Amino acid sequence: MEDNDIKVEYTTVSIPKPLAKKIKERMKGTGFSSVSSYVTYVLRQVLSSIESEERSKQAFTKEEEEKVKQRLRDLGYID
Secondary structure (H helix, E strand, O other), X not given: OOOOOOOOOOOOOOOOHXXXXXXXXXXXXXXXXXXXXXXXXXXXXXXXXHHHHHHHHOOOXXXXXXXXXXXXXXXXXXX
8 A cells, every 4th residue: 555545444324225226316327336436425515515605604714813803902902
């Protein structure tokens, strides 16, 4: 194994058979070879979307927040 190879560990997740059947239908023509690889891809996309949305909801970045706090300290409003 090369230094830049990352060993990924897996776990098993059970889904209802009717859902697995729908997934198999949905993945036709996508190039995915297994339900597992397709579900992994979809979950990564969903999580990425949620995380992106959460980041965009923040009023300030951490850097901006620190600048505001420092300005308030400089003005004597906070210690």
